[in-house]
Amino acid sequence: MALNLIMLGPPGAGKGTQAERFAKLKGIPKISTGDMLREAVKAGTEIGLRAKAIMDRGELVSDEVMIGIVQDRMNRDDARSGFILDGFPRTVAQARSLDQVMVGRSPLIVIDIIVPESELVRRLGSRMVCTRCGSNADPSDTKAISTLVCSKCGGQLTQRTDDNQSVVLERLKVYHANTAPLVAYYQGRPTFRAVDGAQAADVVAQALVDAVDGAKSVVVGGSAL
Ligand SMILES: [Zn+2]
Numbered sequence: 407m408a409l410n411l412i413m414l415g416p417p418g419a420g421k422g423t424q425a426e427r428f429a430k431l432k433g434i435p436k437i438s439t440g441d442m443l444r445e446a447v448k449a450g451t452e453i454g455l456r457a458k459a460i461m462d463r464g465e466l467v468s469d470e471v472m473i474g475i476v477q478d479r480m481n482r483d484d485a486r487s488g489f490i491l492d493g494f495p496r497t498v499a500q501a502r503s504l505d506q507v508m509v510g511r512s513p514l515i516v517i518d519i520i521v522p523e524s525e526l527v528r529r530l531g532s533r534m535v536c537t538r539c540g541s542n543a544d545p546s547d548t549k550a551i552s553t554l555v556c557s558k559c560g561g562q563l564t565q566r567t568d569d570n571q572s573v574v575l576e577r578l579k580v581y582h583a584n585t586a587p588l589v590a591y592y593q594g595r596p597t598f599r600a601v602d603g604a605q606a607a608d609v610v611a612q613a614l615v616d617a618v619d620g621a622k623s624v625v626v627g628g629s630a631l
Pocket residue numbers: 536537538539540541556557558559560561
């Protein structure tokens with residue numbers, strides 16, 4: 407069966423990093439909606455051109471256009487043995503559209519990365535970014551953090567401007583309002599798994615592999631029991 411994954415989790419849960427590691431490990435593409443949107447626009451596909459027209463008017467791309475872009479991407483050869491969606495779906499409406507697109511494919515495995523809010527605030531609030539190359543400092547790189555020197559390019563590290571406490575809390579609030587209902591939407595499924603994201607990154611990565619194996623084992627003949 408193909409490994410078709412989606413990852414849920416609040417900002418700061420390490421979702422993007424974990425998705426990337428897992429994708430590399432399993433040789434499947436990590437599909438980020440932001441990247442896809444940019445690619446579709448660049449490739450000049452019909453849906454890409456529609457998206458560009460919408461964005462040029464300063465409007466948000468509709469669910470219908472987004473799901474079209476996701477579907478195009480899933481149909482590419484490199485996604486034949488699976489994919490991992492990052493940043494999609496964000497709403498229950500998008501999740502419903504995704505289910506329609508998934509008909510006839512291996513069932514979605516849904517991973518929810520759980521991190522307590524206090525830990526998220528701490529992580530998001532301490533995130534340092536390089537003023538020169540723009541990369542995030544590794545929070546465990548105490549040398550870089552204490553000297554404020556980027557380990558990649560030697561540029562100066564600064565706290566991300568959108569990371570002050572009230573902005574962090576606002577982002578978490580937006581997440582809970584929009585995305586947390588997704589957990590309710592998916593959690594009754596046998597292929598839903600929660601992973602403790604408060605652990606060290608390597609431990610989370612292994613827990614993710616175990617969770618996916620567990621979810622896979624309930625899928626027989628292409629459909630979830
Ligand atoms: Zn740098």
